[in-house]
Amino acid sequence: MDITLVEGDITAQRADAIVNAANSSLLGGGGVDGAIHRRGGPAILAECRALRASRYGRGLPTGQAVATTAGDLSARWVIHTVGPVWSATEDRSPLLRDCYANSLRVADELGVATVAFPLISAGVYGWPVDDAVRQALSVLRAASPAAVTEARLVLFGADTHATARQVLDAG
Numbered sequence: 295m296d297i298t299l300v301e302g303d304i305t306a307q308r309a310d311a312i313v314n315a316a317n318s319s320l321l322g323g324g325g326v327d328g329a330i331h332r333r334g335g336p337a338i339l340a341e342c343r344a345l346r347a348s349r350y351g352r353g354l355p356t357g358q359a360v361a362t363t364a365g366d367l368s369a370r371w372v373i374h375t376v377g378p379v380w381s382a383t384e385d386r387s388p389l390l391r392d393c394y395a396n397s398l399r400v401a402d403e404l405g406v407a408t409v410a411f412p413l414i415s416a417g418v419y420g421w422p423v424d425d426a427v428r429q430a431l432s433v434l435r436a437a438s439p440a441a442v443t444e445a446r447l448v449l450f451g452a453d454t455h456a457t458a459r460q461v462l463d464a465g
Contacts, residue, residue, distance in 0.1 A: 296444045297434050299462060300410075301455035304448040305333040310406040311371040312364060313397045315414045318353030318376045320346055320360075325417045330372060334365035338372055357392030359400045371404055373397045377415030380422070387429055390415055394433035402439040410446040413454065423454055427461040 304312055304326060315326040320342040322331035331338055341362035346353070354360060359375040375393040378386035393414045401409045413430065415421035421429075427447070434445045449455040 295434070295437060295439060295442055297431070297462075298444060298446045299455065299458050300446055300448050301450075301452060302448055303329070303450065304410055304412045305329050305367060307410040307446065307448055308368045309408040309410040309444075309446060310369060311361070311373050311401050311404065311409045312367060312369045313359075313409060313411045313414070314372050314374045315393075315412045315417070315419075316354065316374040316376055318356070320350065320354055320374055326412045330367070334367045334372060337363050337365035342374070357389040357396060359393065359396035361400050361404060369410075371401075371406065373400050373409070375414065377419055377421070380415065380420035387425075390421065390426070390429045391433050394430055395437070398433070398437050398439050398442060398445070402441045405441045407441060408444045408446065409442055410448050412448055412450070413458070416454070417450075423457045424461055427458045428465070431462060431465065 314330045317323040356376045361371045361373045364372045375397050378389040413426050416426040
């Protein structure tokens with residue numbers, strides 16, 4: 295599986311699946327989550343509501359992943375995952391790695407060849423960018439999915455992209 299870093303807006307990516315850094319309600323929010331729901335249109339929200347009414351009545355647990363349509367996005371699927379909030383006193387890294395691993399598992403089950411990831415938990419959830427990149431790359435480098443041939447890490451802003459490039463080149 296090829297791993298690429300791209301600076302840009304995840305909602306503009308052409309990929310088989312786009313990963314959403316969702317909140318547990320699955321009903322939209324701020325940041326990446328809000329952008330995906332706004333640009334993807336009402337079909338995503340409708341499927342998320344159906345998931346809440348059936349399997350995820352209490353919301354999607356942190357680290358887990360589930361797929362819906364991508365609506366009006368240039369993708370077939372949105373894979374929703376809930377990242378952990380950064381804590382200086384508790385190591386939540388395994389939950390962050392689970393977001394990537396479970397999203398890849400769902401992508402593989404769907405037969406997805408290309409999947410675009412945001413930098414999960416590095417926005418309003420406060421995860422330090424350099425460590426968020428290290429956590430993502432540790433999973434992506436170790437993964438061997440059957441269907442996924444490209445995992446794209448889509449980084450919002452030149453500074454975030456530059457930090458990710460430094461982490462990638464160092465390791």
